[in-house]
Amino acid sequence: MTAPAASQARTSRNIALLKPARDNEDLVEHALQLFDSMLWVFRGTTRSDWTLSPPADADVVVVHQAEASDRVNALRSQGKLIVVLSTQRAAQAADEHTLVYPFPATQVMSLLEQLDEHLDGVRVEKAPTASPAAIATNQNTWSFVDAVRTVRAARNPGIWLSVEDSHGPVLWVRGDGARYQCSAATQAALRLGQLSGSPLVMERIATPRAGLLNGPGDELLWHCAYHASNSYAPWLNESTTYRLRYWPDLGQLRIGDDLTTTSQLRVIAALDALPSSPRMLLKRARVAREHAIRTLNALSACGFIEVVEAAAPTAQRTQFQAAKPQSGFRQLFRNLRRHLQRRSGR
């Protein structure tokens, strides 16, 4: 018999998310939620366990940058570490304890580890508070997408999470977000954006049920992000230039509706031809605004596009000689699409 390992007793840390006194923009709410879901997903993967608590009991307090300075100073003087969330896109992180929204999960994880080390020096023993059993993920349309993105960033293939609506579990996500499982009916609903009208909650479980469809994580994230909203995802900026990193596998992701597929192809091909801001892309891609926005949301959620840091990109069009149809290419393509669609209906 070996002696009980001291390392098995995990340290418990308390962390508080301080809502701004004045109700600010949606983005603040969203930033806090994002931090909250990341905390939850990281459980078991960080050195210590992080538990939500009221500010009075917290080791670390997360505040918005607009928080009144006397309140923040009061917390500091009680020996609490402060993390600042900034929602100003252009903001430079003032120090390593500032997170500029949309902060990546990896940054939050390394910040937590850093705070943890810091607290080791100043630690006072505390009774652990009850941890929240689960996170509700539909406070807004993006929170489920954010939760899945966070799961992917946490890269923990050893665990599974179940996603439940008010009737029980509907789908299961592996802890690295690279696989998901669900019934055929749920998958059909996912593809059509009809996953659930009721709150979705994620919970850690042992293993999914047997006999389910097993799909790649991109599929889950793509459809959730595509259907989340007909306006831009909170992390997308209309005037920032994005470029296509690689093409999504439309062989797998297309939903079999020609209009949607054609629109998605046009948006992706337009970005591939020339890095663009969403605003420019809406003009170039020749698809309905809503289709363009949804496709961009899905592309960005899955990491298929990235911000171009450098100055204005130059045209990348390379000329080649193709035979020219008499009535022009656009007319040819209209006819060709109609022709193929008719025949697929056979």
Next chain:
Amino acid sequence: MNAAGELKIVFTGPMGAGKTTAITAISDTPPVSTEVANNDQQAFAKASTTVALDFGQLALSDGTVVRLYGTPGQERFAFMWEILGRGAMGVILLIDANSPNALNDLEHYTRTFRGISPGQPFVVGIGRLHDAADDALAPFRERLATHGIVVPIFSVDVRKHEDTQLLIATVMAILEARMPEPEHGHA
């Protein structure tokens, strides 16, 4: 036949990748193929293979005809790639993921066609992928990324009309995206 002056889409890829199958799935008329007994069972164990080329077509309502060509799969016909590819609206490369040479085939064909005509729409369809892998297409994407090449790579089963249609629709979308100015009217 003025191969460079006609409207055409070219299917290419190694033996057994599915070129004849794809053209059969989509052509208005059964494709004219020149199948012969395969005497190169070493390269690919199948009963017949296409020599010369496959030929199908799409006859549109306004009388326009789009021709579909499949390049012969045997390497000794590689000289025909350039002739067939020249002037095509796009080239569709089919790869059998089960083949031990799949990644090398992908690289070889892609670099050859990109070398002949860099601006030509080029779309890759990967058949017979095992879905159980986390990101089954990643090795294919990464192989081309090492050469700085980003092209559409889709998992397909070209025996299905919709999958072959997707490949052709992608060629059209790429051409459209490159057109400088909108013509009169809209889509």
